[in-house]
Amino acid sequence: MGLALLLAVFFAARHLGLSEASRAQSRAASGREQKVVAIDAGHGGNDPGKVGVNGSLEKDINLAVAERLKRYLEQSDVQVVMTREEDKGLYRDRDQRKKMADMKKRCQVINKAEPDAVVSIHQNSYPQEDVSGGQVFYYRDSGEGRRLAERIQERFSLLSGGENGRQAKSNDSYYLLLHVESPVVIVECGFLSNWAEARRLADEEYQDRLAWTIHMGIMEYLNGAGARAAEITEKGETS
Numbered sequence: 001m002g003l004a005l006l007l008a009v010f011f012a013a014r015h016l017g018l019s020e021a022s023r024a025q026s027r028a029a030s031g032r033e034q035k036v037v038a039i040d041a042g043h044g045g046n047d048p049g050k051v052g053v054n055g056s057l058e059k060d061i062n063l064a065v066a067e068r069l070k071r072y073l074e075q076s077d078v079q080v081v082m083t084r085e086e087d088k089g090l091y092r093d094r095d096q097r098k099k100m101a102d103m104k105k106r107c108q109v110i111n112k113a114e115p116d117a118v119v120s121i122h123q124n125s126y127p128q129e130d131v132s133g134g135q136v137f138y139y140r141d142s143g144e145g146r147r148l149a150e151r152i153q154e155r156f157s158l159l160s161g162g163e164n165g166r167q168a169k170s171n172d173s174y175y176l177l178l179h180v181e182s183p184v185v186i187v188e189c190g191f192l193s194n195w196a197e198a199r200r201l202a203d204e205e206y207q208d209r210l211a212w213t214i215h216m217g218i219m220e221y222l223n224g225a226g227a228r229a230a231e232i233t234e235k236g237e238t239s
């Protein structure tokens with residue numbers, strides 16, 4: 001990597017880290033009463049995502065979990081913005097590079113909403129059949145993203161009865177993590193390469209439990225974030 005590129009990456013990362021706190025403060029200062037959460041159901045349309053050992057498609061499971069999660073959040077008085085609500089990508093037919101067009105559009109929709117938190121729903125796959133369990137990813141330099149990821153990851157441990165030894169993991173290359181300006185996580189709900197888990201992931205009742213699990217993690221994060229913002233405001237007033 002050339003020095004110029006290295007510096008560009010360094011400053012981009014720095015910029016992201018510094019502006020995170022100020023963006024959170026401006027959201028708090030805007031006096032918006034309702035919390036806003038953006039849900040991104042990964043893939044869709046001509047992009048099925050991972051294909052399960054049982055033939056189930058990642059894009060369908062992502063949307064099913066996203067729709068249930070939307071309902072749970074709305075019941076908790078959270079305003080929800082969805083990047084897609086049907087089996088469609090966010091590209092246009094005339095787009096040459098459909099995957100890139102799709103990812104850019106998702107980020108545009110999310111950033112425009114200035115959400116307090118963002119979850120992108122996905123399913124995983126791995127060459128070894130015995131690998132299973134949910135895992136949450138956050139952008140390496142985002143403290144808020146990490147907090148959100150950890151709350152949801154803890155909830156996954158409860159879902160699996162403590163068997164899920166996985167931990168929230170940082171990442172510095174996923175497109176969405178790099179281009180979304182709010183605290184954002186990618187939730188890989190489970191492995192479609194594992195027979196038992198693929199069967200569960202295709203089951204409506206389990207999809208509902210997944211949605212509830214993610215919803216609980218988000219609510220814990222939002223309540224904690226509210227307390228942190230109040231603390232910042234208080235310190236600002238007394239100084």
Ligand SMILES: [Zn+2]
Pocket residue numbers: 042043049050058122123
């Ligand atoms: Zn995916």
